[in-house]
Each structure stands twice: as C-alpha cells, then as structure tokens.
Amino acid sequence: MSDEVQVTVTVNGRRREARLEPRRLLVDYLRHDLGLTGAHIGCEQGVCGACTVLLDGRTARSCLHFAVAVDGSDIRTVEDLADLDELHPIQEMFHQKHALQCGFCTPGFLLTTVELLERTADPDEAAIREALMNNVCRCTGYANIVDAVAEAAVELRRRSPT
C-alpha cells in the first residue's frame, strides 16, 4: 500500500526494518509480522497488561501503540528473557512458585517484574502488589505471583550483590 511508512526498531537486540500501515498496532507487528507471539492480546483497551513489552526499558502496552510511532525504539519481549538452556531467574521463580496457570497473562507479569526489580532490588510485599496492580491475572489469585517476585528479587540480589 502506498501509505505505508518505513519503521526501524530493535527487537530483542536485532535490528528490524519494515514498511507498515500507520494503523498497525505494535502488538500485531510483533506477533504476526515477527512471530513473537509471547505478547498476548487480552483487551486492546489498555487494561489487562497481557500485551506488555519493554519499550526503551520501560513497560509499555503494545496494544496501545502504533508500530510506526515507536520508530527508533528498543523493544524487548518475553522471548528475550531466557536462554536456550536456562530460564531467567524471574521465570524460574514463577515456575517454582506455581505463579502461572493458563500462562496467558504471564509474559506481561514477567516483564513488569523485570522493570520492578531493575528499579527496586528489594521490594516489600506492598511494593510488589502495587507494581503488579495494572496486570490482570484471572487464574492464580496473585499470591503465588507475589511470592515468585519476592523470591526472584532474592535470587537476583544473590547473583549480583551490590
């Protein structure tokens, strides 16, 4: 189409160029053009957080951004957290603490946790609950997620003592 716009972004460390319709949502670009289906669409209303990605290091709802509007940004998705052999410590703690059931909300919670623990190495329970309050999970009842985040904080501090 003639009204397509050139976009260049870095996604999970890799430079990507595309010509996109201005209205193409970032989440659709990631999921359906790049095959990064870890960000999920739960509402497209900016409420559920299932589509959360890291945009220049900050959590963002990829359902609320047009892909062309994030031209030049650095994007990190859930697919970037683990390496082939090992889960990221946050993921590992979600596993250990049974912090996921259907797993649909989980990528959003993981990336929200990445942001939280980058800012606050040792959050208390209230801070964790506050940080997670804009992500909705309908399966777990949150308690195990809160535990997993607390344990992940311990593990990350153990790995890189300041």
Place this chain on the structure above:
Amino acid sequence: MSVDQNGAVGQSVLRREDDYLLRGQGRFVDDLPTPLSTLHLAFVLSPYAHARITSIDASEALALDGVVDVLTGADLAAMVKPIAAQIELPGYSFNTRDVLAVDEVRFAGEAVAVVVAESPYLAEDGMELVQVDYESLPAITDIHAATDPAAPQVNPTVPGNVYFEGRFATEGVAAGFEAAAHVITEDFHSKRVTAVPIEPRGCLAVPEQPSNLVFYSSTQIHHLLRTALAEFLDVAESNLRVVVPDVGGGFGIKAALYPEEFVCAALALRLRRPVKWIQDRYGALLTDVHARDNHYRVEAAINDDGIVLALRAEIRTNGGAYSALPFGCTLETTGGARMIVGPYRITEYEYTATAVATHTAPVLAYRGVAQPVCFMAIEGIMDRIARRLELDPAEVRLRNMVPTAELPWTNIVGVRYDTGSFVESLELAMEMAGYDEFRAGQAQGRLVDGKYRGIGICSFTEVSGTGAPGWRARGLTRLPGFDSGTVKVEPTGKVTAFVSHAHSGQGHFTTFAQVVADALGARLEDVTVVEGDTAAGPYGTNTFASRSAVTGGGALIRASEKARLKLARIAAFMLESTPEDIVVSDGQMHVAGVPSRTLSFQEVAETAYAMNTSDLPEGESFGIEETDFYDPPLVTMANATHIAQVAVDAGDGTVDIEGYVVVHDCGRVINPMIVDGQVMGGVAQGVGEALMEEFVYDEDGQVRTATLIDYLLPSSVDVPNFQIAHIESPSIDTVGGFKGVGEGGLIGAVPALVNAVADALSDLDVNVNTKPLRPALLSRLIREAGG
C-alpha cells in the same frame, strides 16, 4: 502382580507446562501459524437489545478491497441449522437460535452479519461499513418484570418468558413450618457477572484432507463441539477434527458452544479456505455467556435450638435471550435448587425454581454455576438464625451439619455424600482463623479505627465429577458423563497417555502424568500426556464442572491397569514366571523375591512390538495400547469451609480483606500445589464477584459495561493472602478416590465475604443481602443506618 514405588500422586510436582509458557512459546489459538490463504471474520453486533432488522446494506463494505463477502442471518441459515440446547424437563419451552439473527435481535451484542476479509484489519473496516437499520422494540432485562403479563415477549416459543418452572416438595414441609418456633425469611439478590478469561475466544477452521476440516478452538469441550458441528452443519462427524490449543482460561464460559464457531466452520467449508476469527474484548463482554443474575427467597422453619426443620426456596434465574448450548438456560435453575441444602441435615424441603427469558446475553456456566448464590442464600440464613437466637454462627452450622459418622448420607434431593469432613473442615478453619479470639475482640465493639470488622463463614458442599445419571436428573439427557483414557507403552518403553480432556490452565500434562505413573508403575518422567484433540483418543465429555481429576483420572487409572496387566503377562512369559508374581516398579518389572532379574518397560515393549527375538505369549496381541472409560457416580461431592475477615471503612464503604482461610476437602489430592492454585484463583474471582463485578444493562437493555474499565476485575491489591489447609476424605464412590476442586474457591468466597460484611455491619440496622458489595452501596447503607 503388584506396583511397588513411591507414589507420584500426592506430590507437589512442578508443572511441565511452565517452561514453554514462560518462554512466550504458548500456542494459543491466535498464535497458531495460519496459511497465507486464511480469511478473517468480523461480526456486526446489534447495539439494540430488542429490535427488528429492517435492512442490511453491505454494498460499501463489499466495495472495499480485500473484503471477500458479507453474509447475513438468511445466508447463514442456509448453511447452519438453528442451534438449540436439548433439555428434557417437563414444561421446558424448547427454543432455537439462528447463528446470525434473522429479522429480530434479542440482546445487545447479538450478531446480525459477518464480514469475511483478507486480514483482520480489513474485516473490521468492512464491519464498520455495513449499514444495518433497526426498528427498536421494547426490551425487558429484569428477572421479575420479565414475567409481567405486559412484558414484551422475548422468544416466540417461550410463553410468558418462562423457559422452565421446576417444583419439588417433601411431604412434611407444611408440618415443619407449623412446628417452627421461628421462621426466618430473606431475599437474596445476585447481580449478573461474566467470567472474563484473559484470552478472548477464537477459532481457526482449516480445510484439510483427509478430514474435511480441522477446527482449532479455544473450547473446553472439543468432543461435544465436534458432534454439534456435525449436527448443525450437516457434515459427517468423522470428517471433522477439533483441536484445542493452549487456552488462556475458560472458567466455564468456554464450555458453551457459540454461534461464531458454527459460522467459522461453515464458511471454511463453503469457501474452501482457512477461516479465522479472534474475538475482541468488547465482543467477549457482550456475547460470552453470563451468569448469576438470580434471586432467591428462602424461608427456614427453625426450632429454639436453631435446627432447621424445613426449608423453602423460591428461585428465579435469568436465562437470557436464548437457551445456550450445551447445558441450556436451566443450568443455574436446577443447580441452585438441588445444591442449596449443602452440608446440612435438611429433611423437609420445597422449591420452586424458574428460568426466565429476557433481552440479555444467554446465561450458562461460570465457575461454580449456581453454587456461589445458593450458598450465599443458605449461609446467609444460617447467620440470620444465629442473630435471631443470639447464637454463634459457627454453632448454628455445627448443630445442623451432617456429622462425618453419618456418612455416607443421601440428601433430600437424592445426592449421595459418600465421604466428607463438614464438621472437621469448619473446626479446623475456625482454629486457623483464630475465630474465637476474633469474636472475643468483637465483643468490645465492631467499630475500631473507623472500620467495622466482621467475620464470615461459608461451609459448603461442592458438586464435582458428575456422571450421566447426574445430568439426566437435570434434564441433560444428551450430555454424557464419562471420559476416556488410552495408555500406550511405546516400543522404547516410554508411555503416551491420551485423555479426553482439554486444559485451560489446570496443569493436566503434569497431574495426569502423576496418575498414570502410579497406576502403571512407570517413571513419572517417562509419561507424556496428550489431550484436546478429537483425533487422539476416544470420546469423552471433556473439561468443565470440576470433572477432570475425577473422570479423566478414573479413566486413566483403568486404562493403566489394563496396560500394566499386559506388561505383566508378557514379562512373566519372558521371565518364565506367572503374571501374578510380577512386581512393577519405576518402569521396571521383576519376579517377586527375585529383584536381580529385571526387565525394563522397553525390553517388554520390544517383545510386544516384535522388535526382538522373543515370542509373545500364546493369544497375546501386538502392541501395548489400552483404553478404558469412566463414568463417575451421580455427583462426586467435595466440601470446604471458607472464613473471611473484613474491615469495612465507615466513611467510604471500602472493604479490606484482613484474613482469609480455606479448609478444603477434595478427597485424594493429586498435586497439592496445583490444588492450592485452583483454590486461590477461585477465591480471587469470588472477591471480584462479592465486592466488585457487575455486568450492567440499562433499562433498555443497552450495555453499560462494555470495557474492562467499566467491568472491574480484581487486581493484586484487591486479593488477600491465603491460609489453606486440606483434609483428605478419599471418595469411596470414585476410581482413585479423587473429588473435584476447580470451582470451590469461587463458591466459598462469595458467601464468606458477604457474610463477613454483614457481620461487620450487624450492630447497625442494615440488611446485607445482595452482591456485589461495592463501596458506594455500603457507604450508603452505613449512612442511612446512622453509622
């Protein structure tokens, strides 16, 4: 032959599902790779609750590049028969639904046309260009007003807007009320909610040989869906394959059969191209089945000790505009009427239970079905008895409960409670909650630091694992009860277990492997579970109503036992022993007393598959692949007690949950970690239902809660931490001793929280008999009572 190994059942085995889900590699229906030729659908939804469709003009939409077709109700009616739930209850008004409305719409959100396009964006563009003219008609949404003689008629075959009225009475009800020292009467109101799994619904239909169609759907009921597609599309069932990918939560609403599924399949067959539809949240809120728009009037005849002599219930449930498949609009009606007696020794009982039609979304299953409301009613009555007689609410319950020593016990509507722990679960929960100390503290006054503090109990029975007789008792004669399992020992000795269930977050790959490992004598890591595919394994009733542990577990145990017997026969032949003397342990087999000579599953399997030089015993068939079915009893009854402690802000009416205890008894526990997860997730939904969630129609039937900003879901700051304990009273009526656990968290939470708030405000002259208990309502009640 015997099994000798450390059981996997009972262990908190970490989930196998987690690794790929955590990596973002889940395969939900919208994640599935689609062929380039895939077409996409968008449905045009009616903004009116009740209207005549006067014209549909699709010319502008059709003129759009990339829009392939626009079809209306009449077009689809030529491809799909009207869909209908089959309910066999005396007096039930049979009714049908066109998959796209023809001539008349009956609820806001009902689809009137579908746009077929080359991309989802183009389908939506087309949808916005379809011009539909409606003539608005008067609508009725209220459960009571619906049966007013002047009310608009919702459905031509549902006279007076009554789908069904059920009656039941034992002989001594009137005598019970005559003998009563007190009669407690209360009306309980429950507002409409919907499940809101975070993954919306969706499906992908791919024409593919040798089947005609592979149909991927975010459903909980793949076998029932396949049968229904065959029936209503008039295609050979054997040419359809339904596959369930990962599903992002179901909670019952994905155990309905929806018009979009039939449309998607019909169009793929007609157009000979893959067709995909992914729901958006607006459509989900408007068109997913709803629940809980119920009214209960309960009267209890009691003596001076607070013992219930007789109970009357008048139940009214809103069935919405159509009786939805497969369970029908009477699901909540018969459910509430049959379950309300709970763990109590109710010996005289009478009910009238009515399902009414309104211009609202169809109502079907949501986690707990009728139980959160019927237990809000009976548990509310128990608290009112206590207040009337100045007894403790726990004491009233204990006096009325069926004690464990009297189990098995058959309740007044014929449901057998084989084992359980009604009294013990209440006593343990009280201890964990510090109940007595809390009451002692309350004696100094409920209002402290500007907050009214209260405690609420819900002791309840929890219907799970229903067999065919249980469905028949509720008129669901076309709903089976059994599930199936096939256990296959592969030539390499690894085990593949097929089960007729489909997961939406329950952890089946892990729990069913635990069950099979123990029953077969295999190593846990050698067992792989396959499910959610009608081409893999035999028929079953699938995954809803807390069934899977009971029915799938039972079927897999039976199939595993058959496979184990075959392994033992072959091993005995190879070891020159007898099958009775073979001991199976951790994937190895040996003759009892001779542990030095062992055969691995692989060595035995190689014989079965003729991959070595050993012969098979005379008359033995090749392979090791055994199937069995399991239909549980009428109903498998779990039980639990929840105790909630709340603080209600005297100023703004907000409710803080300061303590939450669950003592649950689901019989033999397969995986405690997963059971706890089910309980906590259920309680969180109960917090939403009790305190926040309400799906609102205005008087004209227009939707006021069409986004998740308006329909509030509980978040991490709304849901408390939990104390959970288990009592295990293994079922003596089911294979494996399992009882279900999927719904109990939600069932117990609603009554416990409502009762806790009522208790907190009990020094004021307010009546808490409704939900949700939102701050605005509570602050008004407190203000009006001068609190």
